[in-house]
Amino acid sequence: MKRVGIMTSGGDCSGLNAVLEGAVKAADRRGYEVVGFSRGWEGILSPSDYRRLTVADVNGISALGGTILKTTNKGRFGAKLGAGGVRAIPDDILTEARDNLVALGIDALIVIGGDGSLSSALQLAELGVNIVGVPKTIDNDLSATDRTFGFSSAVQVAVEAIDRIRTTAASHDRVMLIETMGRHAGWIALRSGLAGLADAILLPEFPFRLVDFVEFLDDHQARNGCTIVVVAEGAMVEDKMVAREEGQGEVRLGGISNRLMEDIEILAPGRFDLRGAVLGHVQRGGTPNPADRSLALAYGAAAIQAVEAGAFNRMVAYQNLKMTTVSIAEAVGTLKNVTPNTLDYLTALELGVFIH
Known part of the structure; x- marks a missing residue:
């Protein structure tokens, strides 16, 4: 039986619980056990804070805002400096995280987070941890995926x-x-x-x-x-x-x-x-709308599919109405910005909006 860890990291947004529900239910169909870590990376570091997640634990939580696992955008594992900057996480912190995951028998870790959390995950992957990323950015600004949950809400x-x-x-x-x-x-x-x-x-x-x-x-x-x-x-x-x-x-x-x-x-x-x-x-905050619920459920299910396929050190991405995976390094390397050719931008100009 595979044992899959999962965590939510960084700022919260609508749809996080739907990702958890999608992942746990997809894992259950495959006979996998899911372990949820509390408060992001802090739940992996000593003293570890985790619990097993069953279908009964997650059934219906897609309608809830926030995350039942809690989250934080602070702590010992922060790699983001802002405006694209990344710092190296100390070796002792990375080693502690890896050793705790090994001790718990975690075969793969699903990291639900933004570019900062995924940048942290890449550094942990270099120590041999099998990582699957799920993009979480309310700003919808990752170039490797067409849509991120939370944005629509x-x-x-x-x-x-x-x-x-x-x-x-x-x-x-x-x-x-x-x-x-x-x-x-x-x-x-x-x-x-x-x-x-x-x-x-x-x-x-x-x-x-x-x-x-x-x-x-x-x-x-x-x-x-x-x-x-x-x-x-x-x-x-x-x-x-x-x-x-x-x-x-x-x-x-x-x-x-x-x-x-x-x-x-x-x-x-x-x-x-x-x-x-x-x-x-x-x-x-608040209840995710239907578009975000369905998208987040798809992300969660696709993350388990990636674990099953051994697609590690990759991030699940929604492209051309399908779920796929891309390298995490590619995903966090480029922001998706509004351009003068963006349809909404061009439409606003046609309506006489002062847009800058």
Whole structure:
């Protein structure tokens, strides 16, 4: 009997539990035993924190947000430095993780995580651990896969917020800035801004000049009375993003909407009635929508198929309406960014949206 480990690592998002349900049920059909590690890599390191996952444990959890295994984006195993940087995990930490997995009789480890977690997994694979990756990024920004779970639910939350904020903006003739997640890729802002009929969409991929934005606001307010602006947290004004470092880890973004309102007020004092809404973690939480549930279940089942096939040190990927695998190194090497040829971007331009 194969014994398969599974863990969720990094920030949470809708669909994680569906991956677990898909994996455990697919494993059960093959007679595999599944061991779930708590709080990501920390559950593998001493003192190990794990439990067996049965079909009874996971039945129906696809409808739940978060992860029953818990997760963390901090700890001793962090390899991500932000903006694509990766640090070497100390040899003693890697060895401890490998030895604990060997002691538990783990034949393969399924790592559900983003580029940081998968970069960590690659370093562990070099010590002989059989790794299968499952991509987890709410930003939908991995080039090796067409869609990632959590993205659709996040967009749905953002569109609902835009719809609600629009009515109060219209009532007060205000400029409303709605800040979404999106560190280095603006897919959530772009998709939700287009679907929510935003008047301006500001993305990390396209820096803009504040003077041009103020000119747009002047014209739009004069013609329409209110303006809806959707801005990704990683959007850059004059080639700069609003960010701060936390220790040695990932760059923490956020606050671009407040910064924009301050800068606009300096450049055009008293000209606009500005308000902001930072959606933040509300985009991560709650019940996954049907699209994310079905996709996440498919990822979980495909991860077990990869274990069965011996497709190790590879990541499950959704490409051309099918599940396949790609090398983890390829998967984390290139971000999928919005480009001037992206359909949603071109559509927004045709609708007269200020998009940068």
